Amino acid sequence: MTTTTEQPRSEKKDQTPPTNTTPTAAVAAAVAPANAETTIRNDRPSLETLQKIDDAIAKRSGRGYAPTTTTTTSCHPRRSGVGSDPGGGGGGGGGGETCDVAKGGQYEYRDHTADVQLHSWGKDLSEALSWCAVAMFGYMTCIGDVDVNEKESDDFGKGVVARGQDLYSLIFAFLDEWLFNFHDTGFIAKEVVVTSIDLEGFCIKSVGRGECFDIDKHPQGTEVKAITYSNMKMIEENGRCDIWVIIDI
Numbered sequence: 001m002t003t004t005t006e007q008p009r010s011e012k013k014d015q016t017p018p019t020n021t022t023p024t025a026a027v028a029a030a031v032a033p034a035n036a037e038t039t040i041r042n043d044r045p046s047l048e049t050l051q052k053i054d055d056a057i058a059k060r061s062g063r064g065y066a067p068t069t070t071t072t073t074s075c076h077p078r079r080s081g082v083g084s085d086p087g088g089g090g091g092g093g094g095g096g097e098t099c100d101v102a103k104g105g106q107y108e109y110r111d112h113t114a115d116v117q118l119h120s121w122g123k124d125l126s127e128a129l130s131w132c133a134v135a136m137f138g139y140m141t142c143i144g145d146v147d148v149n150e151k152e153s154d155d156f157g158k159g160v161v162a163r164g165q166d167l168y169s170l171i172f173a174f175l176d177e178w179l180f181n182f183h184d185t186g187f188i189a190k191e192v193v194v195t196s197i198d199l200e201g202f203c204i205k206s207v208g209r210g211e212c213f214d215i216d217k218h219p220q221g222t223e224v225k226a227i228t229y230s231n232m233k234m235i236e237e238n239g240r241c242d243i244w245v246i247i248d249i
Contacts, residue, residue, distance in 0.1 A: 149248035156187035
């Protein structure tokens with residue numbers, strides 16, 4: 001805190017107006033923060049520089065890295081009928097156009113405002129969940145271009161365990177664990193198998209087979225930022241299970 005001392009009146013009368021044009025301390029203090037903030041912003045690396053840094057790190061580590069952009073490539077052409085649900089199954093979604101899916105894949109993509117809805121199905125919950133995870137990876141790159149690397153599958157695709165408090169939190173945790181695993185290791189699973197599911201303790205154990213993302217081999221699809229609870233639904237009846245999950249892209 002600045003302390004001001006009052007001068008005697010007699011001394012004030014003899015003072016002449018200051019001729020120094022240097023800004024006062026108050027003015028300098030007011031201007032300094034703006035200048036400092038501008039300097040910091042100008043020193044920030046550009047997105048292009050950050051991308052080059054990611055490329056360098058990926059090459060040094062000997063593997064690919066998670067896509068950092070949300071650019072949609074030709075990996076996801078909009079064609080009606082591809083991957084469409086042969087059994088209907090209801091659920092939300094857009095106008096019936098979907099992205100390419102794996103050959104024989106039991107899933108589809110449905111437009112949902114700014115996000116996308118995954119719809120997968122199978123003979124039971126385990127199979128529907130497995131296809132839902134594959135659908136998520138298929139939106140990030142072309143699953144058809146992903147091979148099975150046994151070593152990388154053993155290193156990064158085994159022991160994926162998810163826990164929840166109820167059915168929907170368990171579905172969320174299952175997909176979220178696979179998404180986290182991808183962001184942590186770059187591993188893309190073209191095949192996912194639920195090895196055990198406990199609906200009393202709400203725990204899922206699963207394994208996946210595939211390989212790590214390689215920018216020189218795998219097309220960049222759309223980055224999946226997060227799993228959401230929005231409009232999440234599971235219907236199991238008549239020997240069939242359907243799951244709908246919206247992902248944030």
